[in-house]
Structure formats: structure tokens, C-alpha cells
Amino acid sequence: MAALTFYICYIGARPINRSWMQPQEHILLKDFTTFRIGGPARYFVAVKNTEELREAIQFAHSKQLPIFVLGGGSNVLISDKGFPGLVIKIEIKGIEYKEREGEDVEVIVGAGENWDDAVGHIVSRGLSGLENLSLIPGSVGAAPVQNIGAYGAEVKDTISWVEVFNTETYTLEQCSKEQCQFDYRDSIFKKPEGKKYVITRVGFKLSKKPNVNITYKDISNYISEHKVEDLSIQKIRDIVIEIRTKKLPNLKEYGTAGSFFKNPVVLKEQYDELVKKYSGLPGFTGASHGDVKIPAAWILDTLCNFKGYRDGDAGVYKNQALVLVNFGSATAEDISSLSEKMIACVKEKTSITLEKEVQIIF
Numbered sequence: 001m002a003a004l005t006f007y008i009c010y011i012g013a014r015p016i017n018r019s020w021m022q023p024q025e026h027i028l029l030k031d032f033t034t035f036r037i038g039g040p041a042r043y044f045v046a047v048k049n050t051e052e053l054r055e056a057i058q059f060a061h062s063k064q065l066p067i068f069v070l071g072g073g074s075n076v077l078i079s080d081k082g083f084p085g086l087v088i089k090i091e092i093k094g095i096e097y098k099e100r101e102g103e104d105v106e107v108i109v110g111a112g113e114n115w116d117d118a119v120g121h122i123v124s125r126g127l128s129g130l131e132n133l134s135l136i137p138g139s140v141g142a143a144p145v146q147n148i149g150a151y152g153a154e155v156k157d158t159i160s161w162v163e164v165f166n167t168e169t170y171t172l173e174q175c176s177k178e179q180c181q182f183d184y185r186d187s188i189f190k191k192p193e194g195k196k197y198v199i200t201r202v203g204f205k206l207s208k209k210p211n212v213n214i215t216y217k218d219i220s221n222y223i224s225e226h227k228v229e230d231l232s233i234q235k236i237r238d239i240v241i242e243i244r245t246k247k248l249p250n251l252k253e254y255g256t257a258g259s260f261f262k263n264p265v266v267l268k269e270q271y272d273e274l275v276k277k278y279s280g281l282p283g284f285t286g287a288s289h290g291d292v293k294i295p296a297a298w299i300l301d302t303l304c305n306f307k308g309y310r311d312g313d314a315g316v317y318k319n320q321a322l323v324l325v326n327f328g329s330a331t332a333e334d335i336s337s338l339s340e341k342m343i344a345c346v347k348e349k350t351s352i353t354l355e356k357e358v359q360i361i362f
């Protein structure tokens, strides 16, 4: 009976050339993740607009299926058993530019745009604010979820609002920057109260003024070593791309999700105690409440010797100890047990419990 009702609504409400595709079944998720890991999705559908998204949500609700929203698949580790519900891949595209007061331009980008393609497009228009976030894998819709950050910038600094589809009320809503509750690699979209939202578009406030940000050590070192004089935002983008290419694995060659762990933030007193024990331990103040952010990569590299470590096909990248790599046929379990080994070493040496940055779907 339920199926019949659904069918009648469908005929009545939709134009004949509607684009809604029935979900496919048993689709291997490893083909959609940069780790190249993940078993089958019971159902899988790609949506190109909010109407298709609405239908996908209706489909999942009618079958009482859990929903998992996939962007670029670059920050997830999905179980080898797969996902028992509906995986919705967001393919909502488009970039819109709107002149605002003075030097400001509002740029509205569809959640399904590739992040770096969008950054390249925006930088080529001479708008500044996103250039330090060049070459980060993933989609535009995933960027606010974990408040992506790199080379002295965080995406929250340029976001004005995030448009979401509320899966409880079936309405489109706009979350202000404050409502997004951005923090270091965190936002409302990672918390239980934000799970009802699916991000559809992101609004950025960018500037025609080339406000270059060269505070991060890797960038300032590059500029002095290469005696760079022309500091255009395109040049900053080129520099970031060069640095990232040297430090981080090439996704065409290796399966990876970038930093696997967050950098821990500790109390100043705890940091001072640790420095007495490990004199070279770096620490960055400026984290909230005067706490200190410690590069987990330093601990994993210097104290735990994990750089270049391998357990079969699960390993740690040779140039960055925070980055786990699938060298071929590693399973989610292999990556997970390697990560637990790394957590245990850091705990033993420093009493710090590392938190995973990558979203784990087990």
C-alpha cells in the first residue's frame, strides 16, 4: 500500500521528463573514497539539485534507511562491510558571483563542486580569501563540515552562510556563520544536532583586495628561499600547491584521507610539563583560551618513529607522519588497527589521547 501511494504521488507531482534516478543497489564505496576503501552501499544515488535530494531523502525515510551523505569522499574511512542504508552523493553544481559593498564579492558555490576547482576559478577572478586552501581534496559541501584549514587559513574565515536541506522538515534553510559553530576541524554538522542537515550551497565573502596571508612557516620560508617578489594571490596558490605536492601523497598514486588525526590542544601547564621532558616539542598558542596546539605529526614522527612505517598495505606517509596511506589493498580494519597503534604510542609518551580527524563509518 505504501508503495502504491508513493507511485500515485510520483505521477501526480512530477513532470514527465523528471531527472530523479532510482537509487542503485550494492554500489562499492571504495570507488568513491580517496582512501580507496569501503564496502557496498545498500542503496546509492547521486543528486544534482535540491529536488532530487528531497526525493532521495523521501526514499530513505519510506524504507526507514539510515542516510550517509558523501561529498568528495576525501575525509572518510568506510567499513569493508559497507553501509546498510542510502548513500547520497551530492552533485549540486554552480558558482555565482555577486558584487557587494566596497571590495567585497559574495560567491555562492554548489556543494557538489570540487573544492580545488572552485578555488582555482575564484582565484583566477582575482578574489582573495581561499588561496591558502588550494589543493585540498574534497567537495565544497564538505569544507564547512570539518572547517577545513591549511597554511594559516580556515574556511570559516570566509564563509558567510551555509544553505542546508533539513531532512526533518524538508525545507531549505540558511545557517549563519554563528549557527555553524565553527571550531578547529569542527562545526555543528559534526554534532548530533547538525546531523539532520545536508549542505546544498555555501556562501563566501571574498575580497577584490589581494589580502595575502603568508604567516605560515612553510609559506614564509618558501618566499625567502625563492626570493619571491610578486605576491599575488595566484602566486600564493601556486606556492601552496607546490608545498602540498611535496609534503602530501598524490591521490593518483596512493589511497589516503590526508591528516588522519587532529592536532591536540592541551592546557599550557601540560604543554610546559611535556617540554621539560621533550625539549624540541613544538607548540602553538592562539588556540582557544590560551591553550596550546601541538603538531601530532611531531610526536608521531620524533617520539614514536611512525614516519614511513608500514603494516602490510596500511602505512604512514614518508613525508608526513599524520597521514595514513593505503598502499594497495589495505582494508578499513588494517587502517583502523594501525591508527590504534599510533594512538597508543602517543598516549604512552605524552598522556595525550589523539582524536581522529577522519570520519569513521563502521
Ligand code: EPU
Pocket (backbone or CB within 6 Å): 149, 150, 151, 152, 218, 247, 257, 258, 259, 260, 261, 262, 263, 282, 295, 296, 297, 298, 299, 301, 302, 307, 319, 320, 321, 322, 357
Ligand atoms: N612535523 C614533524 N614530522 C612530520 C610532519 C610534521 O615533525 O612528519 C612537524 C613539524 O615541526 C612541522 C609541524 O609538525 O612544522 C606541523 O606540520 P605541518 O605544517 O605539515 O602541519 P600539520 O599540523 O601536521 C596541518 C593540517 C593539514 C594541513 C597542514 C598545513 C591538521 C590535522 N592538519 O597539519 O591538513 O595541510 O597543517 O597547514 O590540522 C588535512 O586536514 O587533511 C591536512 C592535510
